[in-house]
Amino acid sequence: MVMPVSRSPRGGRPTIEGPGFLARADLQVLFDLLREDGRRLIGPTVADGAIVYDDITSVDQLPRGIGDEQSPGRYRLRRRGDEQLFGYVVGPTAWKKWTFPALIPLTRSTHDGHKVSFVPEQASPPKLAFLGARACEIAGLAVQDRVLIGTEFIDPDYMVRRANVLVVAVQCTTSASTCFCTSMGTGPEVTEGYDLLLTELDAGFLVDAGTPAGRAVLERLPLRPASTAEQYGVAATVAAVRARIGDPIPADGLHDRLLAQLDHPRWAQVAERCITCGNCTLACPTCFCTTLTQSTDMSGNAALASRSWDSCFSPGFAKVAGGSFRARPRDRYRQWLTHKFATWWDQFGTSGCVGCGRCITWCPVGIDVRDELNAIAPPVPLSPESRLVEPVAATPNDFVTAKVVSTKSETADTTTLTLTGVDPAFSHGSTGQFAMVALPGFPPLPISISRFLADGIELTIRGAGPATKAMCALQVGDQVGLRGPLGNNWPLDRAVGRDLVIVTGGIGLAPLRPVLHAIVADRRRFGDVKLFYGARTPADLLYRDELERWAQRDGIEVSLTVDRAGPEWSGRVGIVTHLFDQAAWDGSNMIAFVCGPERMMQATSTTLAGRGVSASRIHVTLERHMECGIGLCGHCQMGKYFVCRDGPVFSIAQLGDTFGREGI
Amino acid sequence: MQDQASLVAVLNSTWFASGLEPGIQTRLAEFSRPFAAEPGEELFREGDESKVFGVVIKGRVALRTHVPERGDFTILTVEPGDVYGWSALVPPYRATSTAVAIEAVEAITFEGPALRAALREDAALAQALYPRVLVAVARRLNATRVQLLDLFAAEQVRTW
Numbered sequence: 001m002v003m004p005v006s007r008s009p010r011g012g013r014p015t016i017e018g019p020g021f022l023a024r025a026d027l028q029v030l031f032d033l034l035r036e037d038g039r040r041l042i043g044p045t046v047a048d049g050a051i052v053y054d055d056i057t058s059v060d061q062l063p064r065g066i067g068d069e070q071s072p073g074r075y076r077l078r079r080r081g082d083e084q085l086f087g088y089v090v091g092p093t094a095w096k097k098w099t100f101p102a103l104i105p106l107t108r109s110t111h112d113g114h115k116v117s118f119v120p121e122q123a124s125p126p127k128l129a130f131l132g133a134r135a136c137e138i139a140g141l142a143v144q145d146r147v148l149i150g151t152e153f154i155d156p157d158y159m160v161r162r163a164n165v166l167v168v169a170v171q172c173t174t175s176a177s178t179c180f181c182t183s184m185g186t187g188p189e190v191t192e193g194y195d196l197l198l199t200e201l202d203a204g205f206l207v208d209a210g211t212p213a214g215r216a217v218l219e220r221l222p223l224r225p226a227s228t229a230e231q232y233g234v235a236a237t238v239a240a241v242r243a244r245i246g247d248p249i250p251a252d253g254l255h256d257r258l259l260a261q262l263d264h265p266r267w268a269q270v271a272e273r274c275i276t277c278g279n280c281t282l283a284c285p286t287c288f289c290t291t292l293t294q295s296t297d298m299s300g301n302a303a304l305a306s307r308s309w310d311s312c313f314s315p316g317f318a319k320v321a322g323g324s325f326r327a328r329p330r331d332r333y334r335q336w337l338t339h340k341f342a343t344w345w346d347q348f349g350t351s352g353c354v355g356c357g358r359c360i361t362w363c364p365v366g367i368d369v370r371d372e373l374n375a376i377a378p379p380v381p382l383s384p385e386s387r388l389v390e391p392v393a394a395t396p397n398d399f400v401t402a403k404v405v406s407t408k409s410e411t412a413d414t415t416t417l418t419l420t421g422v423d424p425a426f427s428h429g430s431t432g433q434f435a436m437v438a439l440p441g442f443p444p445l446p447i448s449i450s451r452f453l454a455d456g457i458e459l460t461i462r463g464a465g466p467a468t469k470a471m472c473a474l475q476v477g478d479q480v481g482l483r484g485p486l487g488n489n490w491p492l493d494r495a496v497g498r499d500l501v502i503v504t505g506g507i508g509l510a511p512l513r514p515v516l517h518a519i520v521a522d523r524r525r526f527g528d529v530k531l532f533y534g535a536r537t538p539a540d541l542l543y544r545d546e547l548e549r550w551a552q553r554d555g556i557e558v559s560l561t562v563d564r565a566g567p568e569w570s571g572r573v574g575i576v577t578h579l580f581d582q583a584a585w586d587g588s589n590m591i592a593f594v595c596g597p598e599r600m601m602q603a604t605s606t607t608l609a610g611r612g613v614s615a616s617r618i619h620v621t622l623e624r625h626m627e628c629g630i631g632l633c634g635h636c637q638m639g640k641y642f643v644c645r646d647g648p649v650f651s652i653a654q655l656g657d658t659f660g661r662e663g664i
Numbered sequence: 665m666q667d668q669a670s671l672v673a674v675l676n677s678t679w680f681a682s683g684l685e686p687g688i689q690t691r692l693a694e695f696s697r698p699f700a701a702e703p704g705e706e707l708f709r710e711g712d713e714s715k716v717f718g719v720v721i722k723g724r725v726a727l728r729t730h731v732p733e734r735g736d737f738t739i740l741t742v743e744p745g746d747v748y749g750w751s752a753l754v755p756p757y758r759a760t761s762t763a764v765a766i767e768a769v770e771a772i773t774f775e776g777p778a779l780r781a782a783l784r785e786d787a788a789l790a791q792a793l794y795p796r797v798l799v800a801v802a803r804r805l806n807a808t809r810v811q812l813l814d815l816f817a818a819e820q821v822r823t824w
């Protein structure tokens with residue numbers, strides 16, 4: 001019976017505020033209402049040893065008291081010992097079976113003498129209700145919405161099928177070992193994309209509506225208001241599910257980490273297990289690749305083009321006349337994984353994975369994407385130097401002050417100032433960041449921080465103009481104004497476990513000096529470290545004591561060169577790229593940090609690319625006119641970036657063909 | 665007579681001569697002879713007849729030029745794998761700089777006139793060797809241009 005709690009303002013239909021409670025015994029009412037509305041009900045039922053989605057008409061067809069156990073390559077049903085109807089996790093069926101069927105007729109074509117005709121097939125799908133859609137599955141529907149009807153071209157078949165679906169979501173009160181919705185940000189809480197939402201409790205369901213269509217059904221259900229205890233109970237249960245799942249794939253930065261590992265040996269290793277059966281793509285709720293099949297009658301005059309699911313694991317998927325682009329299983333596995341977790345973002349602004357775990361459970365050889373991702377693109381424990389802190393005096397009207405406690409003349413025109421009494425934000429700044437440095441009467445200038453100290457920073461300044469000359473002339477005890485630390489940092493976390501090559505010229509060593517300090521402080525985390533440093537003359541080399549220490553004591557391969565020298569110089573003379581353009585090293589496990597005049601960085605990145613260092617692993621720091629330091633004044637724009645806010649450190653892949661282009 | 669096989673192996677270890685066909689390397693080795701210089705030893709002097717073309721195996725050769733009243737400037741150092749004395753192959757066969765060993769140098773050298781005669785007579789040798797010489801000289805030319813840009817000099821503000 002309907003249990004009115006209050007009257008709506010219009011005085012018409014009975015309604016209740018907040019979620020209602022539906023007794024388990026009354027769930028059949030929901031079934032009947034949905035069918036009265038002309039909907040076919042698709043929901044969970046036991047078939048072939050699994051909980052699948054299929055047409056159902058009665059609550060008796062639900063998997064009462066049945067749960068499941070899932071692990072890589074394994075799925076088993078079990079008795080729960082209770083009356084729960086939704087006490088299982090997602091099974092092998094994905095809802096795309098109804099919204100994006102495995103096989104649909106697409107076009108009928110005929111040949112009549114010289115005439116040809118093509119008639120598109122029109123879908124007239126039934127009205128459906130999806131009963132039991134979980135948070136990850138709703139996210140899966142949203143991903144396919146984005147792909148199939150969310151861009152310029154829409155899939156008409158999907159559009160009409162999808163529009164005919166009412167989603168009755170069920171919030172998860174249990175989880176499987178294969179679940180990772182928490183990492184993908186899709187669950188276990190159901191927060192959107194549902195018409196009706198059920199959460200199962202011991203004696204029934206908490207019911208809420210998410211759309212007018214859902215509310216229209218809800219208002220006809222025999223509900224009572226849910227008690228506060230019931231509402232808290234639901235929240236606590238779902239929270240416990242979240243805690244149980246944990247965070248198996250730290251997704252932060254996964255896109256970049258994964259795309260940086262196209263050459264990882266693990267691709268070949270996982271391909272030795274992968275049998276390229278495509279089960280993962282069939283079970284996946286978001287995979288949308290299809291292929292066309294033509295079938296003709298015996299005369300050859302009438303044909304039907306059908307569309308069916310395809311899989312990027314199929315040997316023929318990437319085949320062209322000259323052969324397959326992805327002939328090897330490792331190529332196909334890499335294609336699938338990088339698409340799901342990385343390039344999908346670039347194409348659709350969302351992850352292609354919703355964390356349902358089907359590809360893990362239903363992989364016949366038990367490959368676990370979580371293990372593969374964590375092996376290929378491991379989350380790197382961020383060292384303090386890789387984390388960005390909140391800047392102080394961020395806006396251009398504000399400054400904090402610091403005091404010069406020592407000055408060191410590095411070269412004829414370059415001085416290093418040691419500042420203390422600075423705001424702690426500066427000490428916690430990160431390699432590659434800069435400070436806006438101000439003296440009264442001079443324009444504030446962006447200066448790279450060349451050393452981070454426990455209670456201060458160092459700035460290495462070349463006296464080129466009036467403001468920098470005034471800064472170089474500062475004496476011990478003088479104060480300066482500071483804002484920062486600003487900008488992004490060298491991706492030192494990505495260098496962990498890799499060989500690192502640092503190429504720098506002139507004053508460009510200053511923003512890289514903290515990188516060398518960080519490496520020296522924890523040398524074992526990095527592979528071979530090479531520093532190539534070019535200067536105008538021997539007298540222009542910065543940090544000469546440190547260069548010697550890094551080479552002698554700290555296991556850093558330091559190579560110096562100058563553009564010109566007198567006879568007293570016994571080191572190299574020539575350009576910095578000649579230090580390694582004929583080197584035999586293999587750059588496939590190498591990351592490069594480059595800082596110097598832009599022309600030199602271009603030559604360097606070209607040379608590094610020739611040594612096998614990919615564009616996504618060559619990082620440069622750009623110099624542009626930075627006035628505000630926070631992306632507001634517009635001076636340092638470069639293409640789609642503001643150098644001060646989005647940089648100054650960029651990968652060559654990020655910059656694309658804007659790097660080195662005249663007049664950008 | 666130096667062991668020819670070992671000369672071929674040494675030549676093959678340099679980027680200049682690596683990957684040349686075995687027949688060409690053997691032919692080159694016929695003209696070549698090992699050379700050593702002490703630190704400070706002058707290999708040739710700017711303006712003199714260029715008699716020797718060499719490939720540095722070990723050590724460092726400075727190429728210097730003299731500017732009256734300013735003295736000697738090192739404009740380039742020749743490092744292992746690279747060549748010196750290319751002017752021995754190009755008319756007018758005059759050294760364009762002064763070469764000084766600034767470390768103990770080991771090199772493989774070729775007598776200019778003999779090598780030139782061989783290159784005239786042996787088309788296969790010429791076809792194999794000249795592109796390498798061109799690469800070495802072009803690399804040097806390119807570097808000279810970059811040095812000419814004086815990229816690390818103090819900023820010069822130009823607003824046009």
